[in-house]
Amino acid sequence: MIFALSLSGLVLLIMIWLAVDFSLGRKKHLSTAGRMETAMLHGQFEIFTHGKELFHDYFNEIRQANHHIHVLFYIVKDDTISQEFFSLLKAKAREGVEVRLLLDRIGSWKIKKQTVKELREAGIHFAYSNSVRFPFLFYSSQVRNHRKVSLIDGKIGYLGGFNIGKEYIDEDPILSPWRDYHLKMTGEGVNFLQSEFFIDWNEYGGENLQNHPVYFPNLPKGEVRHQFIPTEAGQLEDMFIRLLQKAVHTIFIGTPYFIPSNKVFAALMEARQRGVDITLVVPYNADHMLVQEASYHYLRTLLKEGVAVYQFKNGFYHAKTIMIDDKICDIGTANFDQRSLFLNKEINCFIYNSTFIERVRSVIKKDIRDSIPLTLAELNKPNFLRSVKEVLAGVIAYFL
Structure with missing residues (x-):
């Protein structure tokens, strides 16, 4: 009994330390992170x-x-x-x-x-x-x-x-x-x-x-007009939201990990509700534990709203890109996940040249041909182990 109480106390102290450490560390990081965006x-x-x-x-x-x-x-x-x-x-x-x-x-x-x-x-x-x-x-x-x-x-x-x-x-x-x-x-x-x-x-x-x-x-x-946007300490979230809000007709997202923040996901849903066609390509196979399960909650919602979701099957898909209306193409180091949004130092390049964007579009078209559509029926099939993993992934999604 004494051992169990001691162990429980130790676990509680560790959890408190982790929470305080993370909170104060993030506060300091936010205070020192500069914001920069290049001119054209x-x-x-x-x-x-x-x-x-x-x-x-x-x-x-x-x-x-x-x-x-x-x-x-x-x-x-x-x-x-x-x-x-x-x-x-x-x-x-x-x-x-x-x-x-x-x-x-x-x-x-x-x-x-x-x-x-x-x-x-x-x-x-x-x-x-x-x-x-x-x-x-x-x-x-x-x-x-x-x-x-x-x-x-x-x-x-x-x-x-x-x-x-x-x-x-x-x-x-x-x-x-x-x-x-x-x-x-x-x-x-x-x-x-x-x-x-x-x-x-x-x-x-x-x-x-x-x-x-x-x-x-x-x-x-x-000839290629572009700008760079380096981010850290949560700056990427605002960048993604501003980018999604520009969409009038189409949004394409290619990412190995689809684990958006609530604000980014809301911006994506708002785009869909104003009639923007959205296409998403993610891997069929995962390279890390729980990253797929963390995405399923969001993918179910997208599929219900008529978003086209494809799973890449010709190997592993690690590309990181967003394309808006065939007018803006973002290629960089950032994934569409919370680790890139809030924790990592990243740098992305926005490209505005129609000729180069068309070249990227041809790459994307091939990647879609090498993918299979994900369906809501498939995600909703009863699967106890997957459900357990989804719950666990939801708890630690910030760190995936």
């Missing part, structure tokens, strides 16, 4: 949807770098492609190219201390982003740097959903082929991505490089 920029864009093609291009550009390489990833693993990536960066550093590598501390937890030591010995400036920190251990463990940004010589930028690991190049038998959207860009927007990288690097790498003109060359304008 102009550049040239390419889109990659398969990892092998992306990394063939990406590694080739790294090999041709002359001055600097700046890289931020959420996940880099300890596998063959990761080692190839590290070897390439070490070779460039030994050539005299400045290399800065910033990785999320928890997302890239598989990297060994010996690997980090070897990177630094080769001359690479290495740092971890968003380490777990006092005094808010729980909150800081949940706030992740989910951005995937690379800059080469200040002239070429990459941004999107791919990380570095075997699953991203179709070498995971369960999740292959991996479907994702990743942008390669040139033009004046690259300067902004460089500046954003330096904001994170200054915080975690301890160098303030914002005022060094060598990293910010004069760049030509291109």
